Amino acid sequence: MARIINKDTIVCMSLSARPSNFGTRFHNYLYEKLDLNYLYKAFTTNNLKNAIYGIKALAIRGCAISMPYKEACIEFIDELDNSVKSIQSVNTIVNTDHYLKAYNTDYIAVAKLITENKIDNTTPFVLKGSGGMANAVIGAFYDAGFKHGIIAARNQQKGNVLAKRYGYKWVKDEQEVLPEQAKLIINVTPIGMLGGAEANDLAFSETMINNANIVFDVVALPVETPMIKYAKNLNKTIISGADVAVIQALEQFILYTGVTPSKELVKQAGDFARLVE
Numbered sequence: 001m002a003r004i005i006n007k008d009t010i011v012c013m014s015l016s017a018r019p020s021n022f023g024t025r026f027h028n029y030l031y032e033k034l035d036l037n038y039l040y041k042a043f044t045t046n047n048l049k050n051a052i053y054g055i056k057a058l059a060i061r062g063c064a065i066s067m068p069y070k071e072a073c074i075e076f077i078d079e080l081d082n083s084v085k086s087i088q089s090v091n092t093i094v095n096t097d098h099y100l101k102a103y104n105t106d107y108i109a110v111a112k113l114i115t116e117n118k119i120d121n122t123t124p125f126v127l128k129g130s131g132g133m134a135n136a137v138i139g140a141f142y143d144a145g146f147k148h149g150i151i152a153a154r155n156q157q158k159g160n161v162l163a164k165r166y167g168y169k170w171v172k173d174e175q176e177v178l179p180e181q182a183k184l185i186i187n188v189t190p191i192g193m194l195g196g197a198e199a200n201d202l203a204f205s206e207t208m209i210n211n212a213n214i215v216f217d218v219v220a221l222p223v224e225t226p227m228i229k230y231a232k233n234l235n236k237t238i239i240s241g242a243d244v245a246v247i248q249a250l251e252q253f254i255l256y257t258g259v260t261p262s263k264e265l266v267k268q269a270g271d272f273a274r275l276v277e
Helices: 022-033 048-057 072-076 105-116 132-143 156-166 206-211 226-233 241-257 263-273
Strands: 010-015 038-043 062-065 092-096 099-103 125-128 149-152 169-171 184-187 214-217 237-240
Touching: 010 022, 010 048, 022 038, 022 241, 022 263, 048 072, 048 092, 048 099, 062 241, 072 099, 092 241, 105 132, 105 241, 125 132, 132 149, 132 156, 149 156, 156 169, 206 226, 214 226, 226 237, 237 241, 241 263
Parallel strands: 010 038, 010 062, 125 149, 125 184, 149 169, 184 214, 214 237
Antiparallel strands: 062 092, 092 099
């Protein structure tokens, strides 16, 4: 029997310049399996202020925030969680009685993955990228005590701002980095993303991947990007964007519903969400 949408159905949503189906499929799959009277829908907007105020006015329970709205939405929020304060980047809004509190579950997910993978915080890393997601990733590594970091970003202004905020070094091109400075490499760019212009490219050079001990690619689709596949063949320690996507989406789900699904159900939801239509 199909789920019935009614006047009591609680609505959650996402806002992104380029909406995807991952969150929609992940959340709605769990709503159905857990028999929760919720509905999740992806949106884009050309009027961020009105969209955020609409969340409050219409009692939308939760909203996932993606680029380019992660920083711009902050001025319209009532309260910032600690996961946002240190990085000034939002990816989740929770509406409780018309009061909006912002979180960054990307930050929370990366922090959990650092702990789960037992990454030594003396490991020198190079992170490639300078957008909102890069901010969340860098913030999580900084708060975990990583002192030796380099930000590689073509955008000098954004790269410098990020590097200075956390006391790291900025370079325009990761090829300027010495091998001993890049034992952990992190891609936070669209390189390798399914359907993108650079879908078949390695985010870092073969030489840098060969020299690294740990390879982290934040790109969630495909599950194995070209860089992840290459590193996997070298038996490197791997952290994938698929890992980040599922953990951050689960954190959102718990914030919205107060329900913690079983690990098996979360795996099923993640697998379903990654299906390419």
